[in-house]
Amino acid sequence: MDGEIGKLRWRCRRGMKELDLLLTRYVDEHYLEAAAAEQAAFRRLLELQDPVINDYVLGRDAPGEPDLRSLIARLVLKRPNDV
Numbered sequence: 423m424d425g426e427i428g429k430l431r432w433r434c435r436r437g438m439k440e441l442d443l444l445l446t447r448y449v450d451e452h453y454l455e456a457a458a459a460e461q462a463a464f465r466r467l468l469e470l471q472d473p474v475i476n477d478y479v480l481g482r483d484a485p486g487e488p489d490l491r492s493l494i495a496r497l498v499l500k501r502p503n504d505v
Contacts, residue, residue, distance in 0.1 A: 427453070433468045441475055448497055460496075463489040 427449060434445035445468070453461060467475060467490060477483040478494045485491050 430465075430468070436472050436475075438472055438476060441472060441479075444479060444497055445475075452496070459489055460493060463487070463493045466490065467493060 430449045430453065431446055434442060434449055436442050436445065448464065453464060456464070466487075474483070478485060478490075479498050481498075485494065
């Protein structure tokens with residue numbers, strides 16, 4: 423599993439620092455505990471271009487797939503220490 427996490431962390435390296443941080447945080451804090459469907463949705467998300475992901479997390483657009491919409495909601499959920 424460590425090899426898979428390492429590969430995911432590498433794929434989280436994007437052209438935008440904000441996406442790097444957001445995606446890497448998900449891998450580090452949530453990916454292993456996520457349901458298989460959510461893990462699959464995350465891997466599909468990583469296949470998308472940076473501007474598309476950025477539009478999703480900023481609320482400018484929404485993915486058509488319900489599982490991707492749910493994942494985006496989880497990614498952008500603010501925690502008290504994120505202020």
